Amino acid sequence: MVVFAAHQIYMKKDGLFHYQMFGNRNFAICLFALFVEGIVYFVFNNFFATEAAVLFDARPVQFALRYNAFIAGQLTGYAIFAFIAYKWRSVIPSLVVGYVMFLGAVIGLALIGTKGSDASIALVIVAGIGFAAPIALTIAIVQLSVPVLSSGLLGVATAFTTTFRSLGGAFGTAVAQAIFNSKISALLPSYIAAAAVKAGLPQSSLPIFVGGIATGNATLAATAPGVSTTILEAGGAAALEAYAESFHYIWYFMIPFIVVAMIVVSMLKSVKGEMTDHIDRPLDAKYTDEKSCNPNTLSIRAIPISSSSLRIENVNLKNPFVFTPYEKPVSINISVRNMKRSERDNKERTRSEVHAFGDELGKEGQLAFKIGFGGATAFTTTFRSLGGAFGTAVAQAIFNSKISALLPSYIAAAAVKAGLPQSSLPIFVGGIATGNATLAATAPGVSTTILEAGGAAALEAYAESFHYIWYFMIPFIVVAMIVVSMLKSVKGEMTDHIDRPLDAKYTDEKYEPTHA
Numbered sequence: 001m002v003v004f005a006a007h008q009i010y011m012k013k014d015g016l017f018h019y020q021m022f023g024n025r026n027f028a029i030c031l032f033a034l035f036v037e038g039i040v041y042f043v044f045n046n047f048f049a050t051e052a053a054v055l056f057d058a059r060p061v062q063f064a065l066r067y068n069a070f071i072a073g074q075l076t077g078y079a080i081f082a083f084i085a086y087k088w089r090s091v092i093p094s095l096v097v098g099y100v101m102f103l104g105a106v107i108g109l110a111l112i113g114t115k116g117s118d119a120s121i122a123l124v125i126v127a128g129i130g131f132a133a134p135i136a137l138t139i140a141i142v143q144l145s146v147p148v149l150s151s152g153l154l155g156v157a158t159a160f161t162t163t164f165r166s167l168g169g170a171f172g173t174a175v176a177q178a179i180f181n182s183k184i185s186a187l188l189p190s191y192i193a194a195a196a197v198k199a200g201l202p203q204s205s206l207p208i209f210v211g212g213i214a215t216g217n218a219t220l221a222a223t224a225p226g227v228s229t230t231i232l233e234a235g236g237a238a239a240l241e242a243y244a245e246s247f248h249y250i251w252y253f254m255i256p257f258i259v260v261a262m263i264v265v266s267m268l269k270s271v272k273g274e275m276t277d278h279i280d281r282p283l284d285a286k287y288t289d290e291k292s293c294n295p296n297t298l299s300i301r302a303i304p305i306s307s308s309s310l311r312i313e314n315v316n317l318k319n320p321f322v323f324t325p326y327e328k329p330v331s332i333n334i335s336v337r338n339m340k341r342s343e344r345d346n347k348e349r350t351r352s353e354v355h356a357f358g359d360e361l362g363k364e365g366q367l368a369f370k371i372g373f374g375g376a377t378a379f380t381t382t383f384r385s386l387g388g389a390f391g392t393a394v395a396q397a398i399f400n401s402k403i404s405a406l407l408p409s410y411i412a413a414a415a416v417k418a419g420l421p422q423s424s425l426p427i428f429v430g431g432i433a434t435g436n437a438t439l440a441a442t443a444p445g446v447s448t449t450i451l452e453a454g455g456a457a458a459l460e461a462y463a464e465s466f467h468y469i470w471y472f473m474i475p476f477i478v479v480a481m482i483v484v485s486m487l488k489s490v491k492g493e494m495t496d497h498i499d500r501p502l503d504a505k506y507t508d509e510k511y512e513p514t515h516a
Contacts, residue, residue, distance in 0.1 A: 021157055026145035026268050030138040031164045033095070036261035037134040038168025040102055040254050042388070043176045044127060048109070048120075049393045051247045053400075055240060056117040067393065069121050071386075073128020081133050089275040091137045092268050098133020099262040101126050106258060110251035114240045144274045162384075176250045183246035188214050188239060189436075195238030199231040207439045211430030213239050217408070220426040395469045402465035407433050407458060414457030418450040432458050 021027050052066050081094045105127035112119050139161050146157040192210045201209060205224035212221025213235040221232060411429045420428060424443035431440025432454040440451060 017160075018153060018156065021146050021153055021160075023147065024145040024269065026141050026271070027157060029264055029268055030142045030145070031160060033099075033134055033138050033261050033265050034161050034165045035168035035171075036257045037131070037138075038165035039172030039257055040106065041131055041165075042169030043172045043250060043254060044106075045388065046173055046392050046396075047176060047180070047247065047250055048124065049396060051109075051243075052120060054243050055114050055247075056120065063393070066121055066124055070124040070128040073125040074132050075128075077129035077132025078136055080129070081136055085137065085140075085275065089272040091141060091271060091275075092265065094133050095137055095265045095268070096262060098130045098137075099258055099265060101130030101133075103130075103255065103258040103262065105130060106251045106254050110248045110255070113244050114237075141268065141271055144271045145269075172254070176253060179249050179253055180246050183249050184242065185435075187242040187245055191238040191242040191245075192235050195234040196231055199234040200226070200228070201231050202226045207436075207442055208427050208430065209235060211427065211434055211436055211439045214436075215408075215430055215433045216404070217426075217430055217433075220430045223426050391473070395472060398468050398472055399465050402468050403461065406461040406464055410457040410461040410464075411454050414453040415450055418453040419445070419447070420450045421445045428454060 049063065049067070053063060056062070077098070081098070084094050085091050105123045108119065108123040108126075112123075139158065142157050142161055143154060146153045189210050192213045193206050196206060196209055196213075197203065202225065205226050209221050209224040209227060209231070212218065212224070213232075218232065218236075221227065221235060408429050411432045412425050415425060415428055416422065421444065424445050428440050428443040428446060428450070431437065431443070432451075437451065440446065440454065
């Protein structure tokens, strides 16, 4: 933080957020919308998998079914919203609909209980479709809302979309985890105890029974005096109800953020006028004529020489010419192959002539890069999110598997080594594993030394389980390291020259067009 503060004070004079990015309210609105989307998306990915495994079915095939339903919904949403944006040049209604859809999905998840397995699949499909809208559309709106002629703002603005989305994810995940931990620690023992007493379990048997059910240790729970199969089933059902209720509070937490975001995105300015079939072409770009191939590969550069003129240079032209903008910016597309030599020698081109040449190049020319900048950026966010969802799900499964195996064995080994009788292990292990020192202390033969040994062993078990999460990531990082070393060099593209779209609104005062 000290280094960052020094950088902002002494090195970067225009601040973290350049003021020009806020000239259009769409930029700030989209950042807030992506912050909220980050909250909902990352919380959804981090907690729905656990909820589905605990409440419905922990089998890998069933988990894959639910997650693939979510991915299918996203892919469907991308296609639907992209078609609407292309066909009707409309993005704001699609954004509102997207937020409404995952608001509906979150409300549905907050209402379903332990019997909502089929409903959960339908809800994740709806959520997937809804998530597609902000991911695909807000980045495009951001790129249309910043001044393209200002140095570096387009790239900075696009980077901020990922930054705010990640901030939302970090904030949402931390708060949701705190909410869940608080609720489950309060509800789980009380729900199990109430159900067990109602089913006929004596009050004196509650510590052992609750400790066993809470840790998923049916063997420990069965050792409690007075336990029957009916009581065990009642305790297990109560534990599921406690988990369901705790998960509900996570979804409740997200609802107000979604509602506010839904209202805010409805206040976006329309970008319909910017959404045309014309592809913005950088002035410093290479055009290849497919029909003639050789030698008609042209390198075109346009250099501002005054507030109202551009100098057009081309490797095939001995003499550059000057173009004077009019009230509305025009597309400057120049096809040298279709110019007469007398025209090439002229230094002045009128607006109509430039359009005529542009029509020819529009039919016969091929831009060196076909994929739009916004589309490519959206893909980076999508694949990053897919990687995060996959990694989170697998890491959670690894951790659950390891901690369930290591925790009781580590605690039992440490307790026996410290002098605890074997007969006292079920109660002691159940208490330490659930963090219930009172229960552990009721085990016959327990001393302070044994309690400390059990606590230390539990920490070791957690540490070892976390290690396997890091082991899981190592091969992926190694492969990525090898793959990125195979990237083609972009040294030739990394210049001080700023690519400026030919078909753009000039918002930088330095290049403000004037009447000829």
